Amino acid sequence: MAIRFFNSRTRRTDELTPLRGDEVSIYVCGMTPNSHPHLGHARTFLTFDVLRRHLRSRGLKVRYVQNVTDIDDKIIERAAADKTPWSDIVARFYGEYEACAHQLRIADPDVLARATNEMDEITAMIAQLVELDKAYETADGVYFKVKSFSRYGELSGRQIDELRAGSRIEVREQKEDPLDFALWKKAKPGEPTWPSPWGPGRPGWHIECSAMSRRHLGDQIDIHGGATDLIFPHHENEIAQTESCTGLHPMAAIWMHAGLLNVDGQKMSKSLGNFMPLVDVLKRHSWAAIRYFFLQTGYRKPTNFTDAALEAATKGLRGLYADIEALRATAGDRPARSDRIAEAEEFDALLDDDLNTAGAVGWLQKRLKAERTASAQRDGSPQAAVALAERCLAVLGLPATVDEAGLTQAESSLRLTDAARLSLRIIAGDGHSDDRKLIDRVVAIRWAAREAKDFAASDRLRDVLLKSGIAVKDSKAGSEWTVIENE
RNA sequence: GGCGACAUAGCCAAGUGGUAAGGCAGGGCUCUGCAAAAGCCCGAUCCCCAGUUCGACUCUGGGUGUCGCCUCCA
Known part of the structure; x- marks a missing residue:
């Protein structure tokens, strides 16, 4: 029963072989609360939620760390625009995310790592990189020397030469090389600051993940996740930072990336302004239907969201519950048969194979339909089928009943x-x-x-x-x- | 231009070297005063070309197409 996942790093499907016994360490890049959380966030975190549930159902211990990058340029910009403290922006948008995540029954991470809570680790890591001559200080900050890391570009499949051609230096930056990226940004007047050996300032975008994954999970971890748009430059930079410090490779055995979400056939992004705020979607559709919608497609595939597709998913899920309800009704007046044990091995095996939730859902549906037919002929074991269904639904993060799913008319x-x-x-x-x-x-x-x-x-x-x-x-x-x- | 992913019925979407899960929509039937709901039944030879093979949708090569990343982004 090998559990395997598509690994962006090797571009193959690799077997999960935990570094420490039966404990799996997972770090997932969370959100930067500089705007409203959207449906794309939900897709990504739903993916890793199901991953956790499945690994746990397989008897593995999961230590799941997710971060919040609670300080960055856009948070500062937004705070200035709204004339409110940056921490209010964070509280507002991250609070909104958490409320939605809870509605979607996305389990809380074991460790929620906030960048601003871990400034000591962050500055210590930067100091180490400077010490190792992997980074240097300039008038406006501290930068990582990309050319000092020979494996740079490995994850994203990029050649340093090609990157150099496309990169450019911001006016105020004083980098030795256009590819170098900021580890520490010295504060300009009025900006929030934290102390550091290079003066007051804030971390660059990528260093917090390197510092926090190392602190909470160690120098090397089993799985590092995020959405595909983070592969470059974010994850590439994380690798450069972490592996430069630890001297160990790879920092994460498996890199899993969730596909992006399109809306009405178009890319959704903050910059295009066409994103679907999660709160709005949750008003229009039940949380369980949203989960089910994503479960029906592979987590790596780009997925197109439309209200019609969500409606179809809602109907499909209702049908699933209709089968379960029918089996419950049949089970009610029949003695339990112990000769038919609920067999979920096939279901689990599908999830073992790169988290094939679409296949697993289809399998369950077919299984319930067959059981329903058999039970109608007094030849099945509805109790076992119901138990099986409930068990599978739990792994998928779906509730046992329609009512709980919020599918009945409000x-x-x-x-x-x-x-x-x-x-x-x-x-x-x-x-x-x-x-x-x-x-x-x-x-x-x-x-x-x-x-x-x-x-x-x-x-x-x-x-x-x-x-x-x-x-x-x-x-x-x-x-x-x-x-x-x-x- | 560089890197990568994908290409299966009207739509969404699994999958295996030996003739293709499931869902939605659609059609037929049953039930029903009618309607709705529910139940039963019905559908594809898997982008194109060449090759490997007893046999490929599944392997190899080429082509075409769609999308993503290459700049902030889950």
């Missing part, structure tokens, strides 16, 4: 227009009850008409309700109504 979405309310009141002969009771009453009147086989009246009432945004479903037991989803 009561809060009930909203009658004044005209609709008026006509319902007239029909019900009731001017006081709230909308909910009012609808119940009209539905009851219609049911009575139906019982009396006055179908003309019954259909007329259904029509009125429909125009008010209420759909009625009849069954032998009675009528149920739901709010019609708009959009």
Whole structure:
């Protein structure tokens, strides 16, 4: 049962062989809270959430560290624009991310590493690099000597010569080489600062990850993750920094990169301004459907988000729960059969293979459908199937029931227009009850008409309700109504 | 221009050297006063060309196309 992942570093699918027994160390680059978290963030962190769940279900101990780069140029810019302290910007956007992550049931990292909490480690690492002659100080900061690191470009498959042609020096920078990147930025007036041997300032973008992964996980780790857009320059630079300090290679055995998210066929990015704020998406779609949407596709594939696709995912997930509910109902009146043990090995094996969640979901669906057929013929073991389903869903981070998934029509979405309310009141002969009771009453009147086989009246009432945004479903037991989803 | 990924039914999407999971949409049927919901059934030879092979969608070579990165970005 080898667990393997596509490794950006080797461009192959490599087996996971933990450096320390059954403990897997994972470092994932988190967000820089300089703007609203978007659906792309969710995709990435959902990917690593499922990774964690799967490794744990495989009996491995996972130590998962994720960082927050809580100081950078854009945070400072934003703070200046909003005339508020930089820490407020961080609190606001990171708080927004955490709230969304919790809604999506993304487990908290074992260690949440904040750059501004680890300035000692960061400055110590920079000092070490200077000491080793891998970095140098200038008037405006400290820079890493890219040409001092022979493996530079290995992760991203880039040649130093080619990079040099495309790079350029910012006006105020005083680098020895255009490729060199900042480890420490000396503060300009009014900027937030931390003390350092080179004077007050702040870290460059990449050094915090090197310092924090080393501090919390050690000189070498099993898996380093992020989205593909971080491969260059961020992860390339991290490698240069860390491996220059430790002298060990590779700093991470496996580099896993989640594919980027497109919106309506276009690249989503902060600079293009077309990104989907997570809070908005969570208002329009259930958290479980969002998870399911991403589970249905490979984590490395670029994925196109559309509301229609999310709707399709929602329906698909409802269908999955319908099967589970049917099995629960069947299981209820039947003695448990111990001769059929829930067998999840195939499911697990699919996830072992580069986290094939799409295959795993398909497998589960097929399995439940088959079990449902078998159980209907009194030849299955619905209890075992339900147990299997719950177990698999847990690994995927999905809840055991529809209700928990938030897929049932939200009561809060009930909203009658004044005209609709008026006509319902007239029909019900009731001017006081709230909308909910009012609808119940009209539905009851219609049911009575139906019982009396006055179908003309019954259909007329259904029509009125429909125009008010209420759909009625009849069954032998009675009528149920739901709010019609708009959009 | 450089590096890389991908190319499977209307759409989304797994997958194996021996004739292609699953989901959505669509069609048919059952149920139902009708409708809705639900259940059952139905669909592709896998971008093109050449090669390897008893046999390739799956391997090799070439081509075409789409996308990403190369600048801040999950």
